[in-house]
Amino acid sequence: MTTDTAAGRFGRYGGRYVPETLVPALMELEGAYAEAQRDAAFGAEVARVLREFVGRPTMLTPAHRLTESWGGAQVWLKREDLAHTGAHKINNTVGQVLLARRMGKKRIIAETGAGQHGVATATACALFGLPCEVFMGALDVERQALNVFRMRALGAVVRPVESGSRTLKDAMNEAMRIWVSQVEDTYYVIGSAAGPHPYPTIVRDFQAIIGKEIREQTQAAIGRLPDAIIACVGGGSNAIGALHPFIPDASVRLVGVEAAGHGLQSGQHGASLTLGTEGVLHGSRSLVLQDEHGQIQEAHSISAGLDYPGVGPELAHLAKTGRMEVRTATDDDALSAFYEVARTEGILPALETSHAFAAARGLARDMGKGKHLVINCSGRGDKDVATISARGVPPATGVKS
Amino acid sequence: MSTELGKAFARAKARGEGALVAYAMAGDPDLARSVDVFVAMVEGGADVLELGVAFSDPIADGPVIQAAAERALKAGATLRRVLDEVVPEVRRRCPETPLVIMTYVNVVMAMGEARYAKLARERGISGTILPDLPPEESAALRAAFDAEGVDLIPLCAPTTPPARAEGIAKDARGFVYCVSVAGVTGMRAELPANLSERLDLVRRAASVPVVAGFGISTGEQAKALVAHADGVVVGSALVKAAHADGPAAAKQLCADIKRGLKR
Ligand SMILES: Cc1ncc(COP(=O)(O)O)c(C=O)c1O
Numbered sequence: 001m002t003t004d005t006a007a008g009r010f011g012r013y014g015g016r017y018v019p020e021t022l023v024p025a026l027m028e029l030e031g032a033y034a035e036a037q038r039d040a041a042f043g044a045e046v047a048r049v050l051r052e053f054v055g056r057p058t059m060l061t062p063a064h065r066l067t068e069s070w071g072g073a074q075v076w077l078k079r080e081d082l083a084h085t086g087a088h089k090i091n092n093t094v095g096q097v098l099l100a101r102r103m104g105k106k107r108i109i110a111e112t113g114a115g116q117h118g119v120a121t122a123t124a125c126a127l128f129g130l131p132c133e134v135f136m137g138a139l140d141v142e143r144q145a146l147n148v149f150r151m152r153a154l155g156a157v158v159r160p161v162e163s164g165s166r167t168l169k170d171a172m173n174e175a176m177r178i179w180v181s182q183v184e185d186t187y188y189v190i191g192s193a194a195g196p197h198p199y200p201t202i203v204r205d206f207q208a209i210i211g212k213e214i215r216e217q218t219q220a221a222i223g224r225l226p227d228a229i230i231a232c233v234g235g236g237s238n239a240i241g242a243l244h245p246f247i248p249d250a251s252v253r254l255v256g257v258e259a260a261g262h263g264l265q266s267g268q269h270g271a272s273l274t275l276g277t278e279g280v281l282h283g284s285r286s287l288v289l290q291d292e293h294g295q296i297q298e299a300h301s302i303s304a305g306l307d308y309p310g311v312g313p314e315l316a317h318l319a320k321t322g323r324m325e326v327r328t329a330t331d332d333d334a335l336s337a338f339y340e341v342a343r344t345e346g347i348l349p350a351l352e353t354s355h356a357f358a359a360a361r362g363l364a365r366d367m368g369k370g371k372h373l374v375i376n377c378s379g380r381g382d383k384d385v386a387t388i389s390a391r392g393v394p395p396a397t398g399v400k401s
Numbered sequence: 402m403s404t405e406l407g408k409a410f411a412r413a414k415a416r417g418e419g420a421l422v423a424y425a426m427a428g429d430p431d432l433a434r435s436v437d438v439f440v441a442m443v444e445g446g447a448d449v450l451e452l453g454v455a456f457s458d459p460i461a462d463g464p465v466i467q468a469a470a471e472r473a474l475k476a477g478a479t480l481r482r483v484l485d486e487v488v489p490e491v492r493r494r495c496p497e498t499p500l501v502i503m504t505y506v507n508v509v510m511a512m513g514e515a516r517y518a519k520l521a522r523e524r525g526i527s528g529t530i531l532p533d534l535p536p537e538e539s540a541a542l543r544a545a546f547d548a549e550g551v552d553l554i555p556l557c558a559p560t561t562p563p564a565r566a567e568g569i570a571k572d573a574r575g576f577v578y579c580v581s582v583a584g585v586t587g588m589r590a591e592l593p594a595n596l597s598e599r600l601d602l603v604r605r606a607a608s609v610p611v612v613a614g615f616g617i618s619t620g621e622q623a624k625a626l627v628a629h630a631d632g633v634v635v636g637s638a639l640v641k642a643a644h645a646d647g648p649a650a651a652k653q654l655c656a657d658i659k660r661g662l663k664r
Contacts (some may be wrong), residue, residue, distance in 0.1 A: 015538050018459045021583050023535045024565075064477025073577060078434035138448055169458065176460045181584035183560060280460060280507040280533070293459040293479040 007119075008197025013313030016196040018176070018283045023181045023245055030198040032103045037147065037205075043100065046162045046206075049094050053127065054084045056091075056209065060217035064155065066342040072364035073371035077347070078214055078242065080378050085150075087379030088210060088238045089120035095287025096208035097124035100187035107182075108132045110189040111175040113168030113234065114305035114352065115147025116379055117191030121178075122156035132156040132241065135175045137167035140304045147383050164364070165298035168234075168308050172282050192251055193312035196283030200312050207241025214374055215245055222372055228253035228365055231324075231376035232356040233273065234305045236312035238378040244314075247323060253367075256315060257359040259301030260328035268300035272311040273326045281310040287319070300385065302331035303351035305379075329358035338381065338388060343397050348381035351388070405499040405527045406552065406575050409448045410411030410610040410631055419623065419662035420632030422576075422612055423447035423655055424503065425467035425639055427487045428478020429455055434648075436490045441648035442639065443495040445655025450495070451530070451634065454480050454504035461505075461532035465637040469644065480508050480517070488524045499527040501554065501575070506534045506542070513541050519550040528552035528575040536569060538561065543574070552576075557603055559583045559593060566599070570606035576595075577603055577611045578634065587637045589616030592625070600629035620661030627662050 007030070008014045016026055036042040050056040061081060063075040080088035093110075100108060107131050112118030119132040125132035134151055138160040141148055151158050164170035172195075179188040193203040211229075218226045229246060231239035233256040246252040261269035269275070276287035281296055289297040289309035301307040317326035329337070334351055337358035343351050348358060353376075361376045367373060381388070413420040439450050441621040455470035455478055462470070477486075480502075486531050487499060502521065509517045509531065521529065529551060532544065536555065541555045554577030557566050560583050570577050579600055581592050596613065604611045613626050614634030623633050635658055642650040 016535065017533045017538055018535065019532050019558065019580075019585075020535050020556045021560050021580060022567075023537075023558075024560045024562060076460070142438075163471075164457065173458050173460050175584045177463070179462070183583060279510060280505075282460070283533070288507075290507070290511065292511065293481065294505075294508040295455075295474065 008201065010314040010317035012278070013284065013286045013316045014197055014200060015285050015286065016283060017280045019180055021180050022183060025354055026196055026198065033099060033198055033202055036099055038103060042098070046095050046098055049098070050091065050209065054081065054090050054094060057213045058082050060214065061164045062343050066341070069344055070361050070364045072369065073367035073373040075364055076226065076361070076372065076374045077377045078210060078374055079346060079382040080238065080376065081347065081349065081380035085120050085123050086382060087116040087120065088207060088241060089117045089191060090123065091241065092122040092191065092203050092206040092237060093117070093124040094200065096189045097121070097128055097130065101128055101130065103187065104183040105187035105297060105343055106123070108187050108189055109134045109135065109175055110191060111168065111171040112191060113171065113308065114303065115140065115144040115151065115383060116305065118158070119147050119150045119154070121189050122151045122154035125156065126154045126328055130308045131160060135159050135161050135171040135178070137165065137171045138162050139166040140168065143387055144304055144383055145386060159190060168304065168311045169296065176282065192237040193240045193314060194235040194282060194284060200284065202316055203212040203237050203241045204244055204314060207237050208244045210238065210376065211243060211245035214242060217374065218374065225249055225252055226374045227251065227367060228255060228363060228369040229376065230255040230257060230356050230360050232257045232306060232378060233311060234308050234352060235310070236315040238376055240312060240314055242376040243324065254318065254324040255363060256324050256326050257355045258318065258326060259303065259306035259355055260330040261300040263330055264328060269329050270299035270301040270307045270309070272309060273316065274328055276311065278386045284313045285315040285364060286313040287311055302334060303355065303384070306355060307350040327354040333358035335391065336387065345375070349377060350379035350381050351384045353378045407451065409499050410576070413448050413607065413632065418659065419630060419664065420448040420610070420612070421446060421659055421662060422451055422452060422614070422632055422634040423450040423639055424451040424634060424636035425643060425651065426466065426473050427452045427483040428636045429469045429472045429640070429644065430472055430533040431476040432478060432482060432486050437648045438488055438492045438643045438651050440494045441652035442655045443498050445652035446659035447498065447655050449499050449501060450491065451501045452483060454478070454483050454502055454503040454638055456508050459505065461585055463637060466502030466586050469640045476567050477657060480504065480512055484520050486525050488526065493526050500525065501528040501530060502526055503530040506531045509542070514545040516611045518545045518551050521551045522549040523597040526551060530554045530556070530578060532556060548615050554578055556580055559599065563602060566603055567606040570603045573607055573609050576609050576631070577607050579603055579611055579613050579630070580615045581613045582616045584615065586615055588618040592616055599630040600641060620657040623658045623661030627664055632659070633662065
């Protein structure tokens with residue numbers, strides 16, 4: 001038949017490596033999405049829900065004290081943590097659930113790692129009246145109890161997945177297996193810019209609202225584009241959303257931060273852009289953590305949203321071609337960044353986001369004064385409070401105890 | 402297509418039977434004992450052996466084969482070791498039976514498609530099934546396999562539109578693997594009512610044999626399908642039998658299904 005599909009390819013990466021059973025559904029989705037994009041009413045409805053329900057545009061906050069303490073570039077925070085449900089994930093689920101409704105799908109399934117995507121999907125389903133099932137690794141169910149409660153409160157069914165590493169990768173396998181069995185009436189809302197074509201494109205388009213707003217907001221605040229934007233990378237949806245609108249702007253440095261877990265040498269990390277090799281996982285060709293025999297390795301990160309052994313194909317392409325710089329932060333780096341941000345800016349960032357902050361300090365210093373750095377604050381830290389507080393809270397600052 | 406596969410289907414047909422393509426997981430419970438399972442299946446009447454090579458993230462497989470893959474990985478069943486240790490031994494003990502590898506695209510890509518195709522040919526593998534490689538993505542792999550005469554066997558699903566199914570059938574190498582149910586591997590009490598029509602359509606378009614697979618576990622089911630297919634694939638039921646009761650149970654189940662396949 002035909003050769004490699006051009007659509008859904010980002011350089012060598014992307015494609016559609018799925019059971020034949022799913023191919024017609026993916027083609028249907030591709031067609032429905034193209035049609036929705038041509039329909040101004042669909043775009044207007046997405047925009048309306050983002051405005052009225054999600055609370056967009058989210059703010060671009062100047063981080064005065066971090067800027068002063070780091071002594072380099074002027075630091076700005078893109079506040080996805082202020083979006084409804086507390087993370088960028090809602091941008092995508094509102095879009096995809098509206099698309100599912102438009103396609104006449106009767107039920108929604110999703111996978112989740114940190115639980116933020118599950119909460120965002122459950123929220124959109126509640127808003128539009130669709131039943132929702134969320135697959136979540138059993139380990140993540142344990143460490144993200146707050147989000148499990150939120151999903152259940154919103155009327156979703158949470159299905160713990162016991163196979164493999166009992167984390168995000170296995171939740172995604174299970175969601176795909178269930179989707180194969182129920183593909184006729186079920187819509188699978190993928191939570192990151194990963195998976196088979198057309199998902200990486202759809203998720204990126206819905207998340208690109210972040211970067212579009214950054215463009216307008218920096219223009220308004222400083223009269224020009226920022227000099228760099230930095231975001232954490234799990235599957236890569238907040239990163240590609242923040243960075244994509246700037247790809248043609250050569251003056252803007254694009255930086256992604258991966259989880260180095262216990263350290264890049266430890267074998268326990270989530271750094272697929274840094275240490276991954278080309279492979280196929282969850283329906284697309286990208287960079288993945290695997291052994292020499294092609295078996296996918298278990299990723300590790302203190303943050304459930306970053307311990308994914310793959311990465312979206314577009315980010316893999318941007319990293320390989322050098323357009324995006326890739327940095328890493330360890331669990332410990334992220335923890336100390338968490339407290340630094342909490343105590344200098346009054347914001348409890350998600351552990352995922354804390355990785356971006358951990359790497360941003362060095363970047364801000366490299367860049368130097370007079371430059372502008374935007375950190376994508378992908379989500380808030382409430383969901384991580386149990387994980388973080390279990391390690392003990394450092395003493396209060398500036399108060400005698 | 403590989404002459405061995407063609408001959409095996411022709412032999413079954415000449416005996417007035419549908420062919421049994423019998424699947425087991427190479428390396429489950431370990432490499433040596435999985436050889437005994439394959440041999441037992443041939444003794445039970447299997448016409449073609451499908452050797453599963455485990456992948457850590459088997460999105461097309463149900464719980465039975467998923468669990469078998471986990472056991473095989475624990476036992477060290479890599480593609481390389483299956484080709485070096487399992488395949489030659491099965492060939493030696495069942496010289497007449499064509500062997501097909503079933504695994505996932507990442508496992509083959511990790512070895513390198515050309516390197517895999519060459520090794521597969523040298524070890525006597527007739528074909529390969531990659532359930533996560535639809536036709537749109539298969540050009541490069543198929544060219545590499547064609548160069549070595551290893552058939553890249555395509556799958557056709559219940560959700561595949563008729564015109565696309567005909568395209569897959571026309572272009573097929575080895576045989577067409579018609580997935581009977583929209584779902585993952587695993588036993589089903591009932592097969593879809595329209596399966597026979599689908600098989601007839603694919604068979605009209607195909608120049609190679611057409612088999613039905615996924616969900617088939619009994620001689621009864623085989624009997625119902627044999628008028629519409631050149632054979633059936635049985636996987637989960639055999640994996641389950643071998644895991645619970647050893648090679649003899651797999652042999653027994655093959656014999657039951659073969660009885661159902663008599664025309
Ligand atoms: C707050 C937050 N940031 C980042 C991520 C990582 O995902 P992605 O790389 O797709 O943005 C997650 C995932 O759950 C998250 O909850």
